[in-house]
């Protein structure tokens with residue numbers, strides 16, 4: 131049996147284009163917030179997967195072994211075989227892949243914990259049923275407790291939440307809607323495990339898990355800005371930039387130079403460079419010329435092979451620019467800018 | 471004598487057998503060792519005295535997060551707010567907050583590791599502690615089936631927090647284990663209470679069959695036995711495979727996400743699913759009174775473990791069934807698991823050699839290719855500080871031999887041709903009892919007719935969503 135979840139992993143390997151190592155993908159799947167991993171995810175369009183496949187090195191190894199054994203992966207080059215390419219190519223794989231929401235993982239996961247716990251708690255109290263909390267998450271528990279202390283017409287609000295969820299899921303449709311709805315626990319209905327959802331949808335458990343992640347991510351995307359449910363995202367950010375990079379960014383905004391920022395923060399040059407690369411990746415507007423002379427920007431763009439984000443060939447051909455500078459230019463190119 | 475408190479705080483009319491005497495001894499200020507089967511109501515015996523004496527904090531040490539969680543849930547459910555826990559789940563901030571306000575609490579649950587954290591020990595030394603309770607006290611004994619190295623320091627820690635009155639509770643403890651508990655915790659001429667290990671409501675059955683026929687037989691059996699039922703097996707993979715083969719079954723093991731684990735527990739508690747397949751290493755931490763059958767698809771490692779696991783059946787006092795499926799050679803899985811719990815001789819030699827040559831403890835896991843959290847490594851670390859190489863090698867050899875011996879006793883249970891209840895009771899140094907519907911050796915054990923549960927069909931997601939949000 132080939133499952134959609136296998137296809138998603140294969141597509142990730144395909145996108146890496148043989149330019150990154152097995153280890154690189156491992157860190158992306160586990161959501162390691164290091165500069166290299168963030169850049170890998172950004173350049174090779176793996177952000178939706180970021181941190182959505184937490185696993186041990188041991189189980190990652192066995193997954194790769196399995197893919198190789200089934201003839202889909204060439205581990206020496208870390209590229210797909212022809213058979214593997216075929217499985218990574220269907221539209222359904224791509225659809226699921228791009229909806230996984232790894233770039234907003236914490237935002238999505240926390241919102242889910244809060245809402246699911248709130249619904250279970252409120253409905254159980256309403257029906258005077260004792261319950262076994264589905265979430266074992268202290269911050270979520272405390273958040274829900276505080277929320278329930280607020281004096282609101284909760285019954286009316288619950289009706290609104292219900293409508294908002296239903297309308298959003300109507301737009302998204304099945305199988306995502308089923309995967310999301312059956313994870314909720316009410317006063318009388320306990321949510322289903324991924325295995326159970328899998329048997330409802332006639333897929334494997336891993337695919338069911340991805341349907342849930344994708345469905346929930348989409349729900350938060352299509353939810354109108356003024357939806358009452360947005361209250362459950364209170365205090366959460368969808369910002370992709372790391373906290374440390376943001377601190378540097380704010381100093382740059384105040385007009386400090388690179389050296390001044392570095393001196394003020396007492397960090398290594400390479401660390402501040404990583405922060406600047408994050409800015410180049412995530413900001414709408416970025417003053418590229420402050421870091422790379424325009425003629426070098428143009429040369430880098432011209433030298434880049436259209437299918438590749440490998441830094442080394444450019445570095446070797448040009449000689450006078452640093453890896454840091456190439457990364458910055460690549461980041462803006464990846465965002466769709468052009469300087470030629 | 472304490473019925474008024476029982477009614478007011480716990481809402482019960484009367485004590486269950488044995489509870490009153492234990493509570494009395496606790497209130498009199500005695501150290502207590504109580505051996506009570508799971509489900510006999512042991513937590514009440516250390517909670518109720520707190521309301522009668524009102525002399526400070528009751529500190530409860532428990533090895534499993536799930537047990538702590540379960541007990542806290544019950545305490546909170548009856549409206550008691552003065553309960554807190556210190557485990558690996560709390561943030562440093564939360565821990566600090568609890569430590570700073572210990573006076574707020576009546577009950578404090580913590581893991582043995584947390585009790586050993588110096589600032590926790592110090593804080594506890596400075597408050598009035600009414601009693602220290604050691605739950606699952608058999609873990610302190612190297613003779614027990616669940617020895618935990620982190621329990622070994624509890625005696626010393628008790629002293630450090632001012633040697634408060636101490637109560638050790640456990641579900642199962644043969645004589646050797648009892649002596650060990652008393653010595654290691656330095657219990658001062660404790661009152662001992664031993665609740666009979668016999669569970670008359672549980673009928674005992676063993677079926678011997680060929681390995682290849684086990685799965686098929688399990689499927690039939692699950693159809694025939696009354697449910698809810700728990701199936702115990704040895705490995706996660708097998709738990710998953712069996713759950714897949716059985717109807718209306720879910721698996722449950724330590725490799726699942728917390729959310730999924732909780733969903734399974736909740737479904738089982740509410741009778742939304744009728745069979746749960748779990749690994750012995752990860753029985754569920756929730757109380758469910760109406761489990762009607764416990765089936766062992768694999769041999770447990772010890773008789774104590776077996777008693778504890780079948781003890782989940784029939785807590786409501788209604789008839790229940792314990793079935794062990796045994797095929798020749800099944801013990802090999804347990805042997806393999808036992809071997810895996812102790813460091814190999816060559817690893818021990820290497821570790822001692824490296825230590826003598828100045829390698830730091832922190833570097834060892836990498837050299838040995840072990841996870842630093844691996845219990846095997848923790849054990850090795852302890853051996854390194856306490857024993858010479860030869861002593862350590864002997865100790866491990868001795869321990870393994872002992873575990874094999876215990877496994878042999880479990881095998882005997884499957885193989886004997888005399889009364890199984892008698893065998894179990896003698897294991898716990900108890901007298902034989904005669905009863906109707908005892909075991910498959912004493913006479914046939916019929917399963918009562920059970921109505922097959924028919925599951926509702928899957929509903930369309932919109933209907934399900936409406937049900938969840940319904941106020942009707």
Ligand SMILES: [Zn+2]
Pocket residue numbers: 888889890891892908909910911912
């Ligand atoms: Zn018998």
